[in-house]
Amino acid sequence: MDRLRRVEVLRGALDGVADAMLLTKLVNVRWLTGFTGSAGMLLVGPRRLLLVTDGRYREQAEEQLGDVGVDAEIEITSSPAELLRSASSGWGTVALEADDVTWSMERQAATEWFPAAELVPTSGLVEELRAVKDGAELDRIAAAAAIADDALAGVASQLGNRPSEAEVATELEAAMRRAGAEGPAFETIVAAGPHSAQPHHHPGSRRIERGDLVVIDMGAMVDGYRSDMTRTFCIGEPSAEQRRLLDVVEAAHDAGVAAARPGARTADVDAAARSVVRAAGWAEHFVHPTGHGLGLEIHEPLRLSATSDATLAAGHAVTVEPGVYLPGLGGARLEDTLEITPGGNRALTRSSTVPIVG
Known part of the structure; x- marks a missing residue:
C-alpha cells in the first residue's frame, strides 16, 4: 500500500480548506501511516508529517512507519501542547476531524495546541479518500x-x-x-x-x-x-x-x-x-x-x-x-x-x- 501517495492526496484535499490538519481518528492515522497503536495524533502540514504518541509505542511506531516507508517525525510525549504549538508556527488555519473531536479536545486545540491559528472543522474528509480501495x-x-x-x-x-x-x-x-x-x-x-x-x-x-x-x-x-x-x-x-x-x-x-x-x-x-x-x-x-x-x-x-x-x-x-x-x-x-x-x-x-x- 502506497502510504506516501495517500499523504499527498490528503494534502491536495486540504488545498483551499486549511494549511494543515490534525488527525485524531486512529483508523485514519493507520490508513495514512500504518501505525496501529491505541493512542496517537498525526499532524499533516504542507511539508511536515508528525506522529505524536506516548512511550508505550516508541518502538512500535518506528517499526510500523519504517516498514511501510513513511518518513515522518515521531515524537513521544503525554503533553503535546508545546510540541504542537511549535510545529504549527506560521500556519493560519488547522483542520480538525469534527466527528471525532470531543468538546474538551477542541478547547485544548483552540487554547493550547494551536492558539495562533483558526480551527476549521471537517467531516468525512479522510473517509472519502478511503472509500475507493487500492x-x-x-x-x-x-x-x-x-x-x-x-x-x-x-x-x-x-x-x-x-x-x-x-x-x-x-x-x-x-x-x-x-x-x-x-x-x-x-x-x-x-x-x-x-x-x-x-x-x-x-x-x-x-x-x-x-x-x-x-x-x-x-x-x-x-x-x-x-x-x-x-x-x-x-x-x-x-x-x-x-x-x-x-x-x-x-x-x-x-x-x-x-x-x-x-x-x-x-x-x-x-x-x-x-x-x-x-x-x-x-x-x-x-x-x-x-x-x-x-x-x-x-x-x-x-x-x-x-x-x-x-x-x-x-x-x-x-x-x-x-x-x-x-x-x-x-x-x-x-x-x-x-x-x-x-x-x-x-x-x-x-x-x-x-x-x-x-
Missing part, C-alpha cells in the same frame, strides 16, 4: 472473506446437532483465528428460531432446534481489513411460509447485486432490493439499509440506503444485505461483500447460499 486493500478484504467462508463451511454442518447460538458463534470465531484472521470483524451474530427476527441478536444459550431459521452474520479481519457475510439456514425442510421468506430475500439480494455497478446511485441499489420485498408485502419488515461500505471499519460512510446520494465507483467495497424479519415466524438475511469493478461487481464472499441443513 488493490492491496481489496486483496486483504478478499483474504478476510475467504477465511470467513472456510469457517462457515466447517461449522454449518453442525447446526443440526442442537448446539447453542453462543457455541456456534464461539466456534466460528475460533475457526477464523485458526485460519489466520486477527479476529472477527465484529461480534458474530447467531440468531435461531424466534431470535432470527431480531437483526442484531446477541448469541445466547438457546439451542438450535429442528424447524428453526438460523441467521449467521460474520466476518474476519486480516491486517485490519474486514469482511462481512450473512447466511440464513433452515434446520430441516422449511415450511411453505419459511420457503417463501427465503426465496423473497434471495431475490431481493440478487436484485441489489445486479444493480451494484459503477455509476449507480446507492439509493437505486437500495430501491432495487427493497422493491422485491415491497412486492411481497413485507416492506415494513425490511428495517435497515440494503448495505454499507467496509474496509478498516466494518461500517464505513458509504451507505446503500434510500436517503443516500452517493454514487458507486470501481474500487468501492460494499455489502448488499437485504433482510426480512417477521415476529413469530423468524427472519432471513442474505449478505455478500462486493468489490465494485469497472464492468460491474465481484463477490468477495463466496459461501453457498443453499439454506437447508438436514
